[in-house]
Amino acid sequence: MLNRIPLPVAVLVVLTLLVLRSADSAAERFSFIRDAEIENTIRVYSAPLFRAAGLEPSAVRIFLVQDRRLNAFVAGGQKLFLNTGLLIQSDHAGQVIGVIAHETGHIAGGHLARRHDAIKNSSAQSILGLVLGGAAVVAGRPDVGAAVLAGSQSASLRTFLQYNRTQESAADGAAMNLLEATGQSARGMLEFMEKLADQELLSVGRQDPYLRTHPLSRERIDTLREFVSRSEYSDVPVSPEFALRHRRMRAKLIAFIENPSFTLRQYRSDDTSLEARYARAIAYYRKPDLDEALPRIDALIAERPNDPYFHELKGQMLFENGRIQEALGAYEKAVQLLPDSSVIRTDLARVQLATEDPTLNELAILNLRAALRLERTRAFAWRQLAIAHGRAGHEGESALALAEEAVLQGKKRDARFHAGKAEKLLPKGSKGWLHARDILAQAEGEDDKR
Numbered sequence: 001m002l003n004r005i006p007l008p009v010a011v012l013v014v015l016t017l018l019v020l021r022s023a024d025s026a027a028e029r030f031s032f033i034r035d036a037e038i039e040n041t042i043r044v045y046s047a048p049l050f051r052a053a054g055l056e057p058s059a060v061r062i063f064l065v066q067d068r069r070l071n072a073f074v075a076g077g078q079k080l081f082l083n084t085g086l087l088i089q090s091d092h093a094g095q096v097i098g099v100i101a102h103e104t105g106h107i108a109g110g111h112l113a114r115r116h117d118a119i120k121n122s123s124a125q126s127i128l129g130l131v132l133g134g135a136a137v138v139a140g141r142p143d144v145g146a147a148v149l150a151g152s153q154s155a156s157l158r159t160f161l162q163y164n165r166t167q168e169s170a171a172d173g174a175a176m177n178l179l180e181a182t183g184q185s186a187r188g189m190l191e192f193m194e195k196l197a198d199q200e201l202l203s204v205g206r207q208d209p210y211l212r213t214h215p216l217s218r219e220r221i222d223t224l225r226e227f228v229s230r231s232e233y234s235d236v237p238v239s240p241e242f243a244l245r246h247r248r249m250r251a252k253l254i255a256f257i258e259n260p261s262f263t264l265r266q267y268r269s270d271d272t273s274l275e276a277r278y279a280r281a282i283a284y285y286r287k288p289d290l291d292e293a294l295p296r297i298d299a300l301i302a303e304r305p306n307d308p309y310f311h312e313l314k315g316q317m318l319f320e321n322g323r324i325q326e327a328l329g330a331y332e333k334a335v336q337l338l339p340d341s342s343v344i345r346t347d348l349a350r351v352q353l354a355t356e357d358p359t360l361n362e363l364a365i366l367n368l369r370a371a372l373r374l375e376r377t378r379a380f381a382w383r384q385l386a387i388a389h390g391r392a393g394h395e396g397e398s399a400l401a402l403a404e405e406a407v408l409q410g411k412k413r414d415a416r417f418h419a420g421k422a423e424k425l426l427p428k429g430s431k432g433w434l435h436a437r438d439i440l441a442q443a444e445g446e447d448d449k450r
Contacts (some may be wrong), residue, residue, distance in 0.1 A: 031066035033084065035342040037252065037309040038064060042082065045093065046100045052181040053108040053174070060107070066257065070196070074103045084253050089195075093238045093246035094188025098175065101189060105174030108165065172220055176227050189219045190224045197221060240289070251275035255282035274300070278310075285317045293317055300347045308337035312344055315351065324354050335367070342374040346381045353387060364388045379408040396425030400432050403439050412443040419443065 039062055060078040065071070068085040077079065077407040080103055082096075091097045146240045179186045228234045238246075255278070263283040281296035287376040299313045304310060315330030331348040338344055345367045352364040368385040372378065386401035403418035423435035 031062075033066045034343055035064065035252070036312065036338070036341045038087075038249050039343070040341075041101070041249050042080075042096075044245065045097050045242065046080070046104070046182075048182040049097070049101050049104045049178045052178045053104050055104070055107065057344050061327065072099050072103055074106050078107055080104075080107075084257065087191045088250055088253050088257075090246070090250075091191070092188065094185060095192045095195075096191025097184060097238075097242075098179070098186060098192050099177045099185075100172050101175035102188075104178060105171030108174055109167065109170050109367040140324065169220060169223075172224060176224070176231075180231060180233060181232055183236065185234050185238075186224065186231060187234055188238075190221070190228050193221050193224060218313040230376040247273070247275040248278060251279040252282065255279040256286070260284070273301075282313070288321070290317060290321055306337055308334045308341070308344065311337065312347070315347070319347075319351055319354070324351060326334075327351050328355065340374060342381070344377065345374075346378065346384065349381075349384055349388070353384060353391075358391070361388055361391050376404075377408060379405045382408065383433040396422050397432060399425060400436055400439075404437065407439060407443065415439055415443040 010278060041060050042064075043057065046060070046062070050057040050060055055078065060080055063079065063081045064087075065081055065083045067083040068088075069083060070086045071081075071083040072086055073081050080100070082099070086099065087096060090099075130305070179189070197320060205381065254266060258266075260283040263279050267279040269280070269284075277296060277300060281293055281300065283291075284296065285293035285310055287293075294314070294317065297310060297317065301307070301310045301314065311330050311334040315327045315334060317327075318324075318330060319327035328348075328351050331344065331351050334344050335341070335348050349364040349367040349371070354358040365385065365388045368381055368388060371381050372385065375381070382401045382405035386398045386405065389395075389398035389401060399418045399422035403415050403422060406412070406414035406418060418440075419436045419439035423433060423440065426433040426436060
């Protein structure tokens, strides 16, 4: 059964929603937020830790889960999931870095590989296929997807994500070594654990999921406290860059997720910090009050003209208010400043297509191809590429892009149809023709995911 899911936050550029509904209609939602700035902040925090653990940073995929509760986990190989609740409730960057170090310890320790059989035999396999594979069912909005699954599968997923105490202690040890190797304090990691320890007396239903899936013990806290007492890096402060990134990340998440009136109370007009002004600009845009929002983002751009995220936000404000030509310039500037962002490049291409100016069609194709080289698992980008090729009269390339989109969405029947069309239209022996045949072979005999 497929449902149209209303966009809970028409912001953060792109969202993908996975809804798990139990038989009594009580819904547990996993909402995946796409935001270039926040994703890049997490990458800046995590890259030194990944390298110290012997991992290639670009190989680890990062997912932002829109959920108020404290949680983070790794699953499906090198995939890191962080709840927005954890990011917002963290007091400083060191706490987030401590959590990332711990989760990196799970990856480096091979804890996921040891649970491979549990995945194979779990009824949550279909959930993981959707969540971890990036599949989504298009529901009429860019990158908004929904799949309805049994409540028993939701329970199986929670069970699967649980770590045992031995693995937790091993991940702690790895995290401490990683923080030491990168010259960073483990004090933030200790503070986060102490924050969780305060919840142990709460009933299970009121505890944050991190505590339920990552069992905490007094021994773990004592071990970490002893490590902090003797580490030469314990009093090393978080770098000013990391600190500012954290404040901006929190302000942006609060402004986009919470009611604008809440944001304006949280970041009062007498607070002249950059993050407060950023939050207020977003809050007025969401009211919506563009007459208040635009001067505020323009002031931030005047102060920091080379900040791509301010230009991106201005483009979003203008585009979502129908001022497409003005949005075009803002997105072009954002891409010029941050050319390796697949999210921003895809949004620029979307605006270029929205102008319906045929002279911009080839530029949209170039931007979408660049975005997909950076991230091939973005169904929305493949759909936009199909539109662009279709307008340019490239029917074979358009069909191939639709086949790629269908594969990501688990629509094997559609994938076979579009790949078959591409095979007939593209020159025999060409790269596209060969890829169409690969998709046909992959999808042959497989049923659509439900």
